[in-house]
Amino acid sequence: MYQLRGVTKQYRRDKATVDALVDVDLTIGDGDRLVIQGPTGGGKSTLLQMLGGLDRPTSGSIELDGVDLAKLPEARLTTFRAESIGFVFQSFNLIPTLNAQENVETALVPLRLKAAERRERAAQALESVGLGERLGHLPSEMSGGQQQRVAIARALVKNPKVLLADEPTGNLDESMRDEIMDVLETLWKEHGLTFVMVTHDSSIARRAPRIATIRKGRITLTENSKAV
Amino acid sequence: MFFTYLRRELRRRRKAALVVASGLALGIALVIVVNSVSAGMNQAQDKVLQSLYGLGTDMTVTKAATAPKAGEGGRPRFEFGAKDDGKEQSSDRVMVQGFQTLAASTVDKVASQKGVADAVGGLSLQVMKVDGQFKRGQFKQDPGSGGATRQGGPGGEPRGRVEGGGASFDVNSYSVYGTDVTKAGLGPRTSSKITEGRAFKTSEADAKVAVADASYAKEKKLALGDSVKIKGVTYEVVGIATPDSGDAAADLYLPLKQAQTLAGAKGKITTVYVKATDSQQISAVKRGIQKNISGTTVTTSADLADTVSGSLSTASNLAANVGRWLSIAVLVAAFLVAGLLTSSAVSRRVREFGTLKALGWKSGRVTRQVVGEAVVNGLVGGALGIAVGLAGAYAVTAISPTLTAQLGSGAGGGGGRGPGVVMGGPGISQAAGKSLDIALSAPVSATTITLAVGLAVAGGLIAGGFGGWRASRLRPADALRRVE
Numbered sequence: 001m002y003q004l005r006g007v008t009k010q011y012r013r014d015k016a017t018v019d020a021l022v023d024v025d026l027t028i029g030d031g032d033r034l035v036i037q038g039p040t041g042g043g044k045s046t047l048l049q050m051l052g053g054l055d056r057p058t059s060g061s062i063e064l065d066g067v068d069l070a071k072l073p074e075a076r077l078t079t080f081r082a083e084s085i086g087f088v089f090q091s092f093n094l095i096p097t098l099n100a101q102e103n104v105e106t107a108l109v110p111l112r113l114k115a116a117e118r119r120e121r122a123a124q125a126l127e128s129v130g131l132g133e134r135l136g137h138l139p140s141e142m143s144g145g146q147q148q149r150v151a152i153a154r155a156l157v158k159n160p161k162v163l164l165a166d167e168p169t170g171n172l173d174e175s176m177r178d179e180i181m182d183v184l185e186t187l188w189k190e191h192g193l194t195f196v197m198v199t200h201d202s203s204i205a206r207r208a209p210r211i212a213t214i215r216k217g218r219i220t221l222t223e224n225s226k227a228v
Numbered sequence: 229m230f231f232t233y234l235r236r237e238l239r240r241r242r243k244a245a246l247v248v249a250s251g252l253a254l255g256i257a258l259v260i261v262v263n264s265v266s267a268g269m270n271q272a273q274d275k276v277l278q279s280l281y282g283l284g285t286d287m288t289v290t291k292a293a294t295a296p297k298a299g300e301g302g303r304p305r306f307e308f309g310a311k312d313d314g315k316e317q318s319s320d321r322v323m324v325q326g327f328q329t330l331a332a333s334t335v336d337k338v339a340s341q342k343g344v345a346d347a348v349g350g351l352s353l354q355v356m357k358v359d360g361q362f363k364r365g366q367f368k369q370d371p372g373s374g375g376a377t378r379q380g381g382p383g384g385e386p387r388g389r390v391e392g393g394g395a396s397f398d399v400n401s402y403s404v405y406g407t408d409v410t411k412a413g414l415g416p417r418t419s420s421k422i423t424e425g426r427a428f429k430t431s432e433a434d435a436k437v438a439v440a441d442a443s444y445a446k447e448k449k450l451a452l453g454d455s456v457k458i459k460g461v462t463y464e465v466v467g468i469a470t471p472d473s474g475d476a477a478a479d480l481y482l483p484l485k486q487a488q489t490l491a492g493a494k495g496k497i498t499t500v501y502v503k504a505t506d507s508q509q510i511s512a513v514k515r516g517i518q519k520n521i522s523g524t525t526v527t528t529s530a531d532l533a534d535t536v537s538g539s540l541s542t543a544s545n546l547a548a549n550v551g552r553w554l555s556i557a558v559l560v561a562a563f564l565v566a567g568l569l570t571s572s573a574v575s576r577r578v579r580e581f582g583t584l585k586a587l588g589w590k591s592g593r594v595t596r597q598v599v600g601e602a603v604v605n606g607l608v609g610g611a612l613g614i615a616v617g618l619a620g621a622y623a624v625t626a627i628s629p630t631l632t633a634q635l636g637s638g639a640g641g642g643g644g645r646g647p648g649v650v651m652g653g654p655g656i657s658q659a660a661g662k663s664l665d666i667a668l669s670a671p672v673s674a675t676t677i678t679l680a681v682g683l684a685v686a687g688g689l690i691a692g693g694f695g696g697w698r699a700s701r702l703r704p705a706d707a708l709r710r711v712e
Binding site: 154 | 229232233236237239240579580582583584585586587588589590593703704705708709
């Protein structure tokens with residue numbers, strides 16, 4: 001369970017201080033699904049990065065299962081990301097020179113698994129997103145939707161506790177968008193993940209039971225009774 | 229994963245990799261060529277010095293010749309009694325060459341000095357042989373003048389003229405070196421190999437035997453078993469010696485005692501050849517000898533090398549200075565370019581490395597990946613550089629440009645065909661110089677190849693260091709924010 005208390009993040013930009021997050025309090029239960037919305041530059045991605053241990057708050061605490069990520073040393077934070085967090089990015093962020101299977105394997109490299117086990121688990125993960133036939137394909141040989149599926153397989157191959165997705169459908173057309181959302185929701189249910197997603201797309205946001213809206217660094221939570 | 233990722237990245241960026249590798253290759257090839265040419269120069273210089281000193285000699289001890297006193301005259305003088313009309317007359321003038329003589333006991337004194345492993349004495353001589361004949365002129369009386377006979381008679385004084393007559397002499401000059409037959413391993417004779425016959429035996433300390441230089445033997449049509457006459461003494465040629473390079477130390481080698489007898493210099497030598505126990509201590513040994521044996525001149529190989537001039541010296545200086553600095557400059561430039569290109573490649577891959585860090589890759593692993601790619605680039609550059617460098621060195625050896633080594637300076641003196649070299653060896657004259665033609669080769673040693681591989685790895689590491697440092701400092705949040 002995530003417990004955020006008084007999280008503030010400030011950036012220095014051209015000698016001015018920018019408040020990306022201001023005194024954010026937020027609780028996300030295990031297995032919850034939360035959508036974060038808000039205008040560009042409002043602090044959505046910053047909050048997601050805080051949750052994923054990619055960045056530290058200027059003040060406040062971010063606890064996951066009682067461990068304050070804000071105070072973890074860099075090496076342990078890296079290990080935490082390797083073991084517990086799955087990321088899905090808007091631009092897929094696949095390594096262009098590695099094929100689908102190898103891209104998925106990159107998430108298992110820090111876990112020091114044997115190569116054979118890595119390969120097997122990567123193949124299974126790709127199978128689970130419907131890409132069992134495309135293990136050897138490079139990102140450039142796949143459509144945007146397929147690339148995002150590879151990215152999802154990469155996020156989930158290590159069985160993380162949390163899945164963080166930053167605009168996962170932002171670069172996809174409408175049909176692909178629905179396809180990816182179906183995949184994500186199915187996997188969320190199957191794996192019992194805590195799933196936090198940033199999106200601009202209101203139609204996607206409406207599918208979530210809780211919606212957090214961030215404006216000028218301040219958060220507002222809305223319960224969505226019409227969630228899918 | 230490390231090697232798969234590395235291989236794929238290098239393949240993807242092969243143009244950039246080729247630029248980095250080519251830069252390093254150029255630098256490494258230059259280092260190999262310059263090093264091998266320098267080694268060739270050193271070998272050439274060693275050959276030149278060996279031709280004077282022989283193998284294993286670290287220094288010589290001599291006593292400089294003094295200017296002739298008034299009335300002594302420096303020129304050889306021959307006296308013939310012109311009695312035997314038409315008969316062949318011959319005279320040899322045997323002179324100690326170049327230096328004042330030293331007492332043979334100097335060898336023992338030198339040998340007893342600290343740091344001296346061995347010492348051997350030698351006597352350097354110049355022989356001028358003049359042979360030919362006088363012919364008396366014939367009186368031819370003018371027709372119709374005086375008596376019928378030259379002695380005159382009735383009818384008046386006979387008139388006429390002397391026709392023909394005169395002198396016809398050959399002057400032949402050659403060098404002779406008296407060698408200590410008990411120490412065959414040291415001294416100038418070691419610069420030649422016995423190619424026919426044999427060397428002196430230790431039992432031939434005072435035997436009438438000679439070893440002839442191959443060129444001299446060819447010129448004088450000398451063969452094994454032939455005899456050579458010097459000052460009325462006949463020597464049997466028991467061996468023909470061919471110099472390893474350049475000219476021979478002398479035309480004829482005789483046992484030391486025989487040479488001393490010929491020159492009327494019993495118990496005298498001109499040069500002591502010294503081998504030091506430790507090649508690093510030569511300067512100290514030199515100082516010790518100069519201090520303890522006064523009036524002598526000690527000349528080391530280094531001193532002699534300093535007197536080498538001519539195209540060999542020029543090329544050697546060129547390789548040592550311009551070549552070395554050029555190689556360093558190219559290498560530094562190649563390292564910098566490789567570093568900047570690698571660093572720039574990291575900048576282009578910010579999203580990639582940010583993603584990997586987000587996935588839990590530690591900075592060290594990302595850095596290793598970057599350094600690994602750079603090192604492979606370096607090794608490819610090294611392999612290319614070694615290939616090009618070897619080809620360059622091979623080309624130099626194949627072309628074998630001839631360099632001239634001029635030993636010593638000044639003109640005149642000497643005479644004859646014996647080497648006249650400032651300091652050192654037999655036939656030495658302080659005023660004369662010696663010119664040797666040496667074919668340049670460019671030997672590539674294992675050390676040079678090791679150096680090249682080391683430079684390639686160093687180049688890769690330096691380039692990887694630039695890039696790796698940038699990659700390690702990359703914060704994943706910043707990296708992802710920058711592109712999204």
